[in-house]
Amino acid sequence: MLINGLRGAVALAAAILFGLFAAGTARADRVDNQLLETYQPITYLDPVEEFRPASIQSFVADADLERFEAGSWTLVDPDPEPGELPGPGTGVWRLNQDSCSPTLVLGGLDCYAAAGQEGAGASVVYGRVARPAGAIVLQYWYFYYDNTYSYEYPPSDFIWQAHEGDWEVVNLVLSEDESPQYVGYSQHCLGQRRAWVLTERIGTHPIVHVGAGSHANYLSAGVHPINLACIPPGAIAFLRAHGLPLPVDRAFEGGEVAGPLEAGGTFTHIRRIEEGHPSWVPFQGFWGELQYFHGPSPIGTVLLGTSPQGPAYHSVWSNPLGTLAGWPTG
Numbered sequence: 001m002l003i004n005g006l007r008g009a010v011a012l013a014a015a016i017l018f019g020l021f022a023a024g025t026a027r028a029d030r031v032d033n034q035l036l037e038t039y040q041p042i043t044y045l046d047p048v049e050e051f052r053p054a055s056i057q058s059f060v061a062d063a064d065l066e067r068f069e070a071g072s073w074t075l076v077d078p079d080p081e082p083g084e085l086p087g088p089g090t091g092v093w094r095l096n097q098d099s100c101s102p103t104l105v106l107g108g109l110d111c112y113a114a115a116g117q118e119g120a121g122a123s124v125v126y127g128r129v130a131r132p133a134g135a136i137v138l139q140y141w142y143f144y145y146d147n148t149y150s151y152e153y154p155p156s157d158f159i160w161q162a163h164e165g166d167w168e169v170v171n172l173v174l175s176e177d178e179s180p181q182y183v184g185y186s187q188h189c190l191g192q193r194r195a196w197v198l199t200e201r202i203g204t205h206p207i208v209h210v211g212a213g214s215h216a217n218y219l220s221a222g223v224h225p226i227n228l229a230c231i232p233p234g235a236i237a238f239l240r241a242h243g244l245p246l247p248v249d250r251a252f253e254g255g256e257v258a259g260p261l262e263a264g265g266t267f268t269h270i271r272r273i274e275e276g277h278p279s280w281v282p283f284q285g286f287w288g289e290l291q292y293f294h295g296p297s298p299i300g301t302v303l304l305g306t307s308p309q310g311p312a313y314h315s316v317w318s319n320p321l322g323t324l325a326g327w328p329t330g
Helices: 002-038 057-061 105-118 233-241 320-325
Strands: 042-045 063-069 072-077 093-097 123-130 135-150 160-175 180-187 190-195 205-210 222-225 248-251 257-259 266-272 290-295 300-306
Touching: 002 123, 002 135, 002 266, 057 063, 057 093, 057 105, 057 135, 072 093, 093 160, 105 135, 105 160, 135 320, 160 205, 160 300, 160 320, 233 290
Parallel strands: 042 205, 123 266, 257 266
Antiparallel strands: 042 257, 063 072, 063 093, 123 135, 135 160, 160 180, 160 290, 180 190, 222 248, 290 300
């Protein structure tokens, strides 16, 4: 009887602890969800932009899952599911959109735009709450079906850079007592910071002006120089040798406005992500095939690198405050 009584007491204590833990987790989730909703950014797309921030589902559905083996890419799954993508340590992987190629005219922009619009679905942003020592960092990760930056505006086949899949992020840093301090917007290989009190916003929602094609995030509308650290040296040398200005981003108003209901445009759904969840977050592969740069003869279309990896493999995910400290202020 005594043993059975002890077992019952232990089981009851375990049930109480589990209940307290579950309740605490639920409260924390409610707090984080509320923070993400309170400060959700408003995105202003350029009028010539062909893509909106979207769910990853349509891109994965249109892609082949490939593995790099013996010096080449091998098809493993022609119909992958987001929840079944391979985890870290299983090889070098990529998702290759299977009907278009960034080597086509203007990086295949027309082809990708048609494919992306076919299954784009709702406007989506992936929200994450990080809590490094002394701060709360709200991260809003935007996925675009394709990235095709054109040197000319409107886009032309003169000079461009293109790759499938594009991840961009808007950060908002709060103090531990949830007071907003500053924002950090991703731009090409770096980004830009600005104090919260100087940030353009509607109520508590920061406004983000998205560069046409590149999807770099800017603090104001207009024409913006691209940080030289993010431009291939060969491209800089070519432009200067031919007396051409260095490339810029254009983020003009007049395109789709999206975000919370307060934006008065397209409603953007927030989907929570965190370390290891949903199951596609740990996917270490590339979100697209190779990246290309195109210029007039004698350059032509040349390999520039890979498509990007997902959010968990960006430095601003693993070290948000340290990464943002390295971004210039604007």
